[in-house]
Amino acid sequence: MRITLERSNLLKSLNHVHRVVERRNTIPILSNVLLRAEGASLAMKATDLDLEITEATPAMVEQAGATTVPAHLLYEIVRKLPDGAEVLLATTPDGATMTVASGRSKFSLQCLSEADFPDLTAGNFTHSFKLKASALKMLIDRTQFAISTEETRYYLNGIFLHTIESAGALKLRAVATDGHRLARADVEAPSGSEGMPGIIIPRKTVGELQKLVDNPELIVTVEVSDAKIRLTIGEIVMTSKLIDGTFPDYQRVIPQANDKEMRVDCQSFAQAVDRVSTISSERGRAVKLALNEGHLTLTVNNPDSGSATEEVAVGYDNDPMEIGFNAKYLLDITAQLSGDDAIFLLADAGSPTLVRDTAGDDALYVLMPMRV
Template sequence: MKLTIERAALLKSLAHVQSVVERRNTIPILSNVLLEASDGKLSLTATDMDLTIVDEVEAAVGEPGATTAPAHTFYDIVRKLPDGAQVEVIAGGDASQMTLKAGRSTFTLATLPKEDFPAGGDAELPQAFALHAGELRNLVDRTRFAISTEETRYYLNGIYVHATESDGVPVLRAVATDGHRLARFEMPVPDGAASMPGVIVPRKTVGELRKLIDERDEAIEIALSDTKIRFAFGPTVLTSKLIDGTFPDYERVIPSNNDKMLEVDCKAFAQAVDRVSTISSEKSRAVKMALNSSSMTLSATSPENGSAVEEIEVDYGGEAIEIGFNSRYLLDIAMQIEGDSAVFAMADAASPTIVQDVKDASALYVLMPMRV
């Protein structure tokens, strides 16, 4: 294999694939990226056996061929090369080495046989539809902060995506929860998605997908089955196993009779919570909200640090109430609200609270209170 490629193009492609590769691997070949050169293109593939990414980039291919190279080392080398460098990649008859040349620099990397690399295999993915990159970013951003990191409840370690109805209108809905908070986002169901199965997209897949679509402005082709999902855009294809589990009945935890309605300027609220929570202990991060008809008093106390109090103006018509929340969770939700105002629907100090953007009903957040 022999090819020449522009450093920026190779770096961009390597950045896409190398982040899938785990830093610690018991199987050596999974630390490597598969390189396949032919017909003026270099194809790069990386996998952790659950998640596979393939990216393609144009290159001047002198001799077609394939090999595998250590993903993180390869990426670090290319990252440190000067801008505009032309990178020559050579893997000859000795399949155990690959040489990289750029300007006066020469690197020799140990390789592993391409035959050892796990075969991807094209699984049958019967359900297919397209989502614009902006819509997919919105779906991910509005929900992923609530994904659980608790491995014992593995079925909460992802975003549950399914087609359903909301007030008689077909929608595509995404839900994530960690037991303390819940995020639900919905959009009109795309063509071809109305009969899709409910699937749980793993946390790592969600993170990698979000990085890949960060600045894209095109349709993302999505295909899935009960066990796998594939996202394709341009020369990049991300394929992932789905979480094999049953997502809980989240509708049961969304309260329907919360009657104490609070409207608050979201930016002022978030800044006040952030300031007051500086005092709260690292473990609980608790902030208390005391409400009366025209104002909210935010407070936090900590045996080690002291106390903090701040008052802000709000629009609240219910009876006086004191309720506590984890400040980090409040700030996570506030960051998702793009409008000026947020509305809190509360029942009492011990029941779940609903938070929504006043001008955007597509996202709904449920937050469990804390004892403070």
């Protein structure tokens, strides 16, 4: 293999694929990126056996061929080369090493045979549909903060994506929960998604996907089966295994009869919560909300360091009530709201609270209270 390509193109593609590779690997080939030069492009592939990303980039191919080299090492070398540089990649006749040359810099990397590189066999996809990158990004951004990190409840370690009939229209819905809070977001269901199986996309796949859908104009092709999902974003193809488990019936925890409404300016509320929670203990993070007509008092008590209170003007004309929440969870939710105001629908101190965005009803949040 012998090819020449621009540093910027090589770096951009490497940046997308190398992140999949785990830093510590017991299987040496999984530390490598597969490079395949043919036609007028260089195709790169990286995998951790659960997630695979491939991308092609333009290149001048003098001699076609394929090899695998350490992914993070190659990325760091290319990253440190000067802007605008041309990079030559060439393997030795025996395929044992690959030279990376640019200007006066020359590196020699150990290769492993491309024949040993694993392939994440995709199988047949039962459903295929196209979605705007901006819509997919919205679904991810609004929900991914609520994904559970608790390994024992592995079926909560991802985003549940499914279609559902809502208000007389078919919606594509994303849901995530960790048992303390729940986030739900909807977009109009694209053609082809009807009847697709409900799937749980793993946390790592969600994180990588979030970085790849940064151009809102792109159209993403989504293909799903019971066990895998494949997403095509421009030149990038991402294939991932799905979480093999049953997502709980989240509809049951969404309260329907919360009749006490509090409307508050989102920014001033978030800033007040952030200020008073400065004094809370790392373990507790509890903030008490005392609601009275027209105003809200936020209180934090920490036996070790003191207490803090702050008042915020709110729209509320119901019976006085007190309820406690984890300050971090409140801040996570308010960070997702795009409207000026947040609407809290409450029942009592021991029941889940519903949070809505004034900018639209395509997202909704449920927050479990804390004892304070």
